[in-house]
Amino acid sequence: MTADLDQLLAAVEARQGEIVDLLCRLVSFETPAPPARNTAEAQQFVAQYLRELGAEIDIWDVHPGDPNVVGILRGSDAGAHHSLIINGHVDVAAVEPGEAWETGPFRPIVRDGVIIGRGTADMKGGLAGALFVLRIMADHGVALPGDLIFQSVIGEEVGEAGTLQCCERGYTADMAVVVDTSDLHIQGQGGVITGWITVKSPQTFHDGTRGHMIHAGGGVFGASAIEKMAKIIQGLGELERHWAVTKQYPGCPLGSTTINPAVIEGGRHAAFIADECRLWITVHYYPNENFADVIREIEEHIGGVASGDPWLRVNPPTFVWGGTSMIIDRGEIFPALEVDPAHPGTILLATMHERVAAQKAIVDVSPTVTDGGWFGDAGIPAVIYGPGELRHAHSVNEQVSIDQLVTFTKVLLAFVLNWTSTRKQ
Numbered sequence: 001m002t003a004d005l006d007q008l009l010a011a012v013e014a015r016q017g018e019i020v021d022l023l024c025r026l027v028s029f030e031t032p033a034p035p036a037r038n039t040a041e042a043q044q045f046v047a048q049y050l051r052e053l054g055a056e057i058d059i060w061d062v063h064p065g066d067p068n069v070v071g072i073l074r075g076s077d078a079g080a081h082h083s084l085i086i087n088g089h090v091d092v093a094a095v096e097p098g099e100a101w102e103t104g105p106f107r108p109i110v111r112d113g114v115i116i117g118r119g120t121a122d123m124k125g126g127l128a129g130a131l132f133v134l135r136i137m138a139d140h141g142v143a144l145p146g147d148l149i150f151q152s153v154i155g156e157e158v159g160e161a162g163t164l165q166c167c168e169r170g171y172t173a174d175m176a177v178v179v180d181t182s183d184l185h186i187q188g189q190g191g192v193i194t195g196w197i198t199v200k201s202p203q204t205f206h207d208g209t210r211g212h213m214i215h216a217g218g219g220v221f222g223a224s225a226i227e228k229m230a231k232i233i234q235g236l237g238e239l240e241r242h243w244a245v246t247k248q249y250p251g252c253p254l255g256s257t258t259i260n261p262a263v264i265e266g267g268r269h270a271a272f273i274a275d276e277c278r279l280w281i282t283v284h285y286y287p288n289e290n291f292a293d294v295i296r297e298i299e300e301h302i303g304g305v306a307s308g309d310p311w312l313r314v315n316p317p318t319f320v321w322g323g324t325s326m327i328i329d330r331g332e333i334f335p336a337l338e339v340d341p342a343h344p345g346t347i348l349l350a351t352m353h354e355r356v357a358a359q360k361a362i363v364d365v366s367p368t369v370t371d372g373g374w375f376g377d378a379g380i381p382a383v384i385y386g387p388g389e390l391r392h393a394h395s396v397n398e399q400v401s402i403d404q405l406v407t408f409t410k411v412l413l414a415f416v417l418n419w420t421s422t423r424k425q
């Protein structure tokens with residue numbers, strides 16, 4: 001190494017204007033999802049930035065107009081030293097026409113120590129800081145002993161899991177840091193899975209037959225799918241309350257395991273008995289649970305509700321779980337991520353945070369979900385650690401503090417240098 005850590009950290013301080021400029025540049029690429037399919041230009045910019053720093057580039061379309069970019073900096077003694085994945089998503093939350101942005105979501109403003117613009121907190125700030133870590137190392141001739149894999153992914157905001165594709169493509173490391181919004185806490189997360197529950201009648205009846213369905217001696221064995229779905233919604237509420245009193249996880253508020261009946265669709269029009277009803281639910285579960293178990297609990301409970309109803313017993317509801325996109329198949333999965341506080345990577349990141357930021361490191365659980373779970377799912381120890389506050393993410397006049405962005409960049413730099421210089425056990 002030609003420069004010591006203190007020199008590199010001082011260089012970050014001295015060049016913080018460049019981090020701000022880089023973030024403003026990233027924000028100026030309009031990459032909201034939905035509608036998505038708009039990240040190609042931003043990703044070309046990231047790829048070029050990484051290429052100039054000596055990274056090998058792997059770029060491929062996850063969807064047309066939405067490529068993933070992976071930049072690989074090969075370590076000088078990779079076999080013997082820890083490798084690291086740094087991951088961030090380049091898509092940002094959607095904007096609605098008429099929102100009260102000061103200058104427009106993609107025309108960033110720098111003022112009073114903050115940068116305002118869509119994606120500053122979630123999470124182009126994290127991406128800009130992480131890219132600048134690589135810039136500083138390149139400019140100071142730092143060659144890392146272990147491999148560094150930089151992933152700029154698409155689709156996170158709509159559950160399209162560009163990160164999952166990176167894992168499936170074979171990218172792995174001894175640790176991953178997802179630089180998504182965490183207010184510089186070191187975080188794991190609970191999981192989220194969406195599902196569709198469908199109640200469907202094998203026959204379709206005219207509205208005029210309802211009397212025969214519900215009255216004594218009517219003789220028609222039929223039902224309104226909407227009324228039966230109401231029973232299922234009640235059942236979901238019972239299970240949600242049961243979870244609230246029986247499940248807990250350290251660091252998560254009690255009752256975080258929710259089942260939200262988010263969208264309901266059903267019926268044809270007023271001249272029919274509703275022969276189909278579909279319910280879209282969002283299920284949150286704790287970091288130490290997995291979606292297969294959670295799904296089984298829901299299907300068993302609703303199976304019990306159905307078996308107690310003469311019509312649902314014969315016409316049981318069906319379930320479709322998860323999905324690959326909120327805009328294609330209207331479903332998503334964000335696996336949970338448990339952070340091991342005793343993992344050497346977690347300890348090192350906490351130590352670097354305390355040393356560089358001069359603040360106590362906080363290891364806790366994100367109240368939202370990120371791509372971090374895909375690494376946990378792939379068996380890669382991972383943490384979420386990034387600048388920006390969740391209350392600003394997705395908001396009008398979204399912003400990030402420049403101080404925090406610079407602190408993040410310095411902590412990440414210290415962590416990257418130390419982690420990839422540590423010999424594998």
Ligand SMILES: [Zn+2]
Pocket residue numbers: 089122123156180181370
């Ligand atoms: Zn995010």
